[in-house]
Amino acid sequence: MSITPMSAKQLAEKVITKENLFILDVRNTDSYVDWKVEGEKVQSINIPYFHLLDGVEAVLEQIPEGQPILVVCAKEGSSVMVAEMLAEEGREVFYLQGGMKAWSDNLRPVKIGDLNGNGELYQFVRLGKGCLSYMIVSHGEAVIIDATRMTDVYLEFARLKGAEIKHVLDTHLHADHISGGRKIAEAAGGVYWLPPKDAVDVPFEYEPLEDGKKITVGASVIEIQAIYSPGHTIGSTSFIVDHSYLLSGDILFVDSIGRPDLAGLAEDWVGDLRNTLYSRYKKLSKELVVLPAHFMVMEELNEDGSAARKLGELFKENHGLNIEDEKEFREKVTGNLPPQPNSYQEFREINLGILEKDEEEQREMEIGPNRCAIR
C-alpha cells in the first residue's frame, strides 16, 4: 500500500459532507486536547508519533480496518512517517498535507445568497478555527468584511469574479486572530474601515466606521449600513447588507453570544453587550439573516457548511438572548468566562499595527481553538 496526501480543502469537504473519517492524530496529547479536527462523522484518536518510532504493531488494533485512515500531525513530517508504517501493514492511509497548520489556514467559500441587481454574498468558513469572513460582489466591485490573514484567498476570489476590491471592513478589533483587512486594502488599492473606538492611536490610515454610515457596492445597488453595537469591544459595529443580512461580528453567534472581556473590561462592557443584544438588535427586523464572525461548534453550521440563521429564530433559541433578568445576564457573561484565546493581547497589538511578526510567527500564533463566545 502507498500513502496518499489529503489537502486541507479535501478534508473540509469530507467534514461538511459528513463522510465517515477516522483520524489518527499523532501530535502530542496537550495539543490534541486543546484543538483538533472535528466533525459529525469524524472519529479521532491520539497517539503521539514519538510512541510509534519503533513501529505501529502495538496500536494496530486501535485503528479500524477496511476504512481509510487519515494521519494528522502539526506540520506534516511525523504524519508521513506514521502513515508509511501503517501502509506497510496493509492499511489504506492518507496524511494531512501541511498538517494542522494547513487546517488552521483553510478557507471554504460558501455562497449565502443573491443580492439586489445580480449581487452575491459569500461566506468564507475557516473550519479549523471557526472564523467567518465575507465578500459581497456586485457589478465588478467587491467589499470584504472581517478578512483573515490568508489575504491571497480573497484577492484571488475577487479576481475570478472580475471584481475590484473597493472596501475592506472589520466589525471590530479582533483579539483571536490576525486581520488581513489592512493588507488586502493596500494590495487592492481599496479603503480600510475600522470602528474608531477600537482604533485609538493606530499608526495607519483608515476610514472611521461610524453608526449610520452607508457604503455602497456596485453603483449604489447594494447598501451596507453600519450599526454601532458595542459589547464585545467598545467599537464593535454590525452591518445590515442589502436590507436582508445582519453581519453581527463577535456580538451574536448562532448558538452563543460574544464575550466582553478580551480587552480586560468585562465589568465595563457587559452593559453595552446587554443593550446591543436586548435593545438594539431587538428593534431590527426578525427576518434579517444573522451572519456572525465566528462559530464555536460544528452543530452551528447548516447543511451547506455555512453559519447563518434568521434573527427571529435566534431570539427564540439562542440562550444568550433569552436571559430576561439583567443581573443574571451580568453574572453569566462576567462570572463564567472560558479561558481567553491564546496570545489574545498579541493579536490585538498586531491588529493595531503596533507589533510586527513575520508570516511564520503569525501562522504559529493562530494555531489552536478560538474562544470568543459564551455559551
Next chain:
Amino acid sequence: MNVSKVLDAKGLACPMPIVKTKKAMAELETGEIIEIHATDKGAKNDLAAWTASGGHELIDSSEEGDVLKFWIKKG
C-alpha cells in the same frame, strides 16, 4: 553539568529531532546526560512529553536565539 554527548538536530523538522535523540540515547548509559540543539519549535513540547514517557529526565532547557537546547538524563 557533565554532558556525555551533544546532538545537533538544528534545521531538522519533526519527527527527526526525536528520532535522532532516541537513537543517541540508546548509546548512553543510565545517568548520562545528552545535550540536544534543535530549531524546530515543536521539539519543545514533544521532547518533554517523550522524555517523561520514556522514563528519562529533562534536566534543563534554554532558548538562545533560534536555537532550542535541551539536557536530558537517561533513565
